[in-house]
Amino acid sequence: MTRDEIRTALLKCxxxxxxxxxxxxxVDAADLRDELDLDSMDVLRWVQGIHKALSVEIPEEDYxxxxxxxDAITYVxxxx
Amino acid sequence: MxxxxxxxxxxxxxxxxxxxxxxxxxxxxxxxDIIAEVETDKGLIExxxxxxGRVEKLLVQEGARVPVGTPLAEIVTxxxxxxxxxxxxxxxxxxxPGGIISSGASNPRLDGPMAxxxxxxxxxxxxxxxxxxxxxxxxxRIRLEDLRSVTRGAxxxxxxxxxxxxxRRLAIxxxxxxxxxxxxxxxxxxxxxxxxxxxxxxPGLSQAAPETPAKRMQRAIAxxxxxxxxxxxxxxxxHSIDMGPALDxxxxxxxxxxxxxxxxxxxxxxxxxxxxxxxxxxLNATWQAGEAVPCAQVHVGLAVSLRGGxxxxxxxxxTDEGSLDDLMTRMTDLVSRARAGALRSSEMTSATxxxxxxxxxxxxxxxxxxxxxxxxxxxxxxxxxxPWVVDGQVIPRPIMQVxxxxxxxxxxxxxxARFLSTLDRFLQEPEKL
Numbered sequence: 001m002t003r004d005e006i007r008t009a010l011l012k013c014x015x016x017x018x019x020x021x022x023x024x025x026x027v028d029a030a031d032l033r034d035e036l037d038l039d040s041m042d043v044l045r046w047v048q049g050i051h052k053a054l055s056v057e058i059p060e061e062d063y064x065x066x067x068x069x070x071d072a073i074t075y076v077x078x079x080x
Numbered sequence: 081m082x083x084x085x086x087x088x089x090x091x092x093x094x095x096x097x098x099x100x101x102x103x104x105x106x107x108x109x110x111x112x113d114i115i116a117e118v119e120t121d122k123g124l125i126e127x128x129x130x131x132x133g134r135v136e137k138l139l140v141q142e143g144a145r146v147p148v149g150t151p152l153a154e155i156v157t158x159x160x161x162x163x164x165x166x167x168x169x170x171x172x173x174x175x176x177p178g179g180i181i182s183s184g185a186s187n188p189r190l191d192g193p194m195a196x197x198x199x200x201x202x203x204x205x206x207x208x209x210x211x212x213x214x215x216x217x218x219x220x221r222i223r224l225e226d227l228r229s230v231t232r233g234a235x236x237x238x239x240x241x242x243x244x245x246x247x248r249r250l251a252i253x254x255x256x257x258x259x260x261x262x263x264x265x266x267x268x269x270x271x272x273x274x275x276x277x278x279x280x281x282x283p284g285l286s287q288a289a290p291e292t293p294a295k296r297m298q299r300a301i302a303x304x305x306x307x308x309x310x311x312x313x314x315x316x317x318x319h320s321i322d323m324g325p326a327l328d329x330x331x332x333x334x335x336x337x338x339x340x341x342x343x344x345x346x347x348x349x350x351x352x353x354x355x356x357x358x359x360x361x362x363l364n365a366t367w368q369a370g371e372a373v374p375c376a377q378v379h380v381g382l383a384v385s386l387r388g389g390x391x392x393x394x395x396x397x398x399t400d401e402g403s404l405d406d407l408m409t410r411m412t413d414l415v416s417r418a419r420a421g422a423l424r425s426s427e428m429t430s431a432t433x434x435x436x437x438x439x440x441x442x443x444x445x446x447x448x449x450x451x452x453x454x455x456x457x458x459x460x461x462x463x464x465x466x467p468w469v470v471d472g473q474v475i476p477r478p479i480m481q482v483x484x485x486x487x488x489x490x491x492x493x494x495x496x497a498r499f500l501s502t503l504d505r506f507l508q509e510p511e512k513l
Binding site for chain 2: 018044045
């Protein structure tokens with residue numbers, strides 16, 4: 001998978017957690033919790049979605065490594 | 081025969097739009113079935129039926145906006161004799177002008193003045209807030225005569241105008257003078273189409289933008305919070321809780337679980353609040369007609385902020401029952417549906433206390449306002465690393481500041497302090513939650 005493909009897949013998972021963000025422009029380097037007003041349950045649901053879609057399991061201690069979309073793409077790319 | 085009526089789903093809800101029927105005449109329904117969807121200030125709410133039977137007739141068409149208490153359908157119940165009429169939706173038949181209202185199933189009375197559906201309908205038609213009426217019936221129950229005495233002065237003119245309740249409401253909303261409207265209905269009664277027709281002839285009115293759902297929700301919140309601030313003598317107690325044991329347990333539990341079975345700390349707090357309420361029942365009650373009525377069940381309302389703006393606090397029923405895993409599943413489902421605007425009527429009306437977790441947004445503490453007719457609210461700040469003294473040593477610990485806001489008419493600071501102390505104790509033993 002290319003980074004672009006991963007980006008698309010991650011955004012799709014994110015839009016399932018927060019449908020309202022579908023039309024928002026997301027800054028790849030921004031902190032997603034701040035930017036999209038995600039709480040811990042949203043993050044968990046996103047991680048669950050990523051696991052389902054890409055078979056990448058993200059342990060809790062790694063949540064800090066997926067804080068922005070950019071970080072998340074790098075993290076997933078290294079584990080896919 | 082029973083009537084299924086437009087329920088009251090909030091303090092200021094006087095009417096709702098029947099958006100969709102989920103049943104047709106002839107269908108069998110069971111208690112708890114969702115049979116209609118109603119558009120309210122709080123979004124689209126799925127309405128449950130509270131009796132079992134067969135739908136005899138649908139009385140209101142999809143798209144119609146009708147006052148609270150209006151019969152929507154006739155339902156033949158199992159024990160119906162054919163003449164007996166009983167309201168079917170629990171909240172609807174009740175005097176429920178309560179904010180983000182709450183009352184357990186075991187607790188049939190809701191907040192606000194007591195009045196029959198007929199009186200409520202009449203009050204709505206006359207546009208008289210029931211709170212402004214002094215009830216002369218038993219326990220202050222408002223009777224039709226009481227309404228008459230309030231409106232005697234006003235009745236001479238507007239009430240002689242024959243007008244349907246919906247048309248009256250429309251006219252009021254659009255600021256039209258009833259005496260200037262010409263009715264085309266039976267006996268010259270003014271109907272909705274007459275109002276709408278007249279509206280188009282008034283310069284400026286037809287161009288007025290309809291109020292957005294977000295704006296309506298904000299108005300509903302404003303009404304509930306203003307009422308809470310005006311009426312409830314709040315007191316607050318705060319406590320800092322060491323979340324170390326809870327977070328350690330959570331980390332350990334989640335490590336051995338698949339991603340789909342993970343828990344969040346919020347679910348531990350939610351369960352601990354519910355369990356602590358069992359020990360401090362005075363806080364698990366609603367304020368109705370001048371007295372606190374204890375709730376037999378614990379239904380914690382979860383304050384959920386909507387990203388488009390707005391706030392809802394739907395109830396997680398029986399929050400103190402079932403496993404933590406089950407509670408996690410139910411919490412995820414409830415929050416998702418709240419965000420998607422697909423809550424059920426029982427969830428909108430049954431909360432017995434509210435939990436708000438603004439700590440998720442990073443703030444250290446929150447001083448929340450009670451949702452009437454509830455008598456308490458719990459606010460959680462962020463879990464932050466703090467220097468903490470343990471066994472004479474200063475060490476960093478994850479600390480959460482919890483605030484209890486409660487109604488001083490119902491409980492006092494001593495009770496509140498004991499509740500927070502119990503909550504603390506429960507969170508030190510997360511494995512038992």
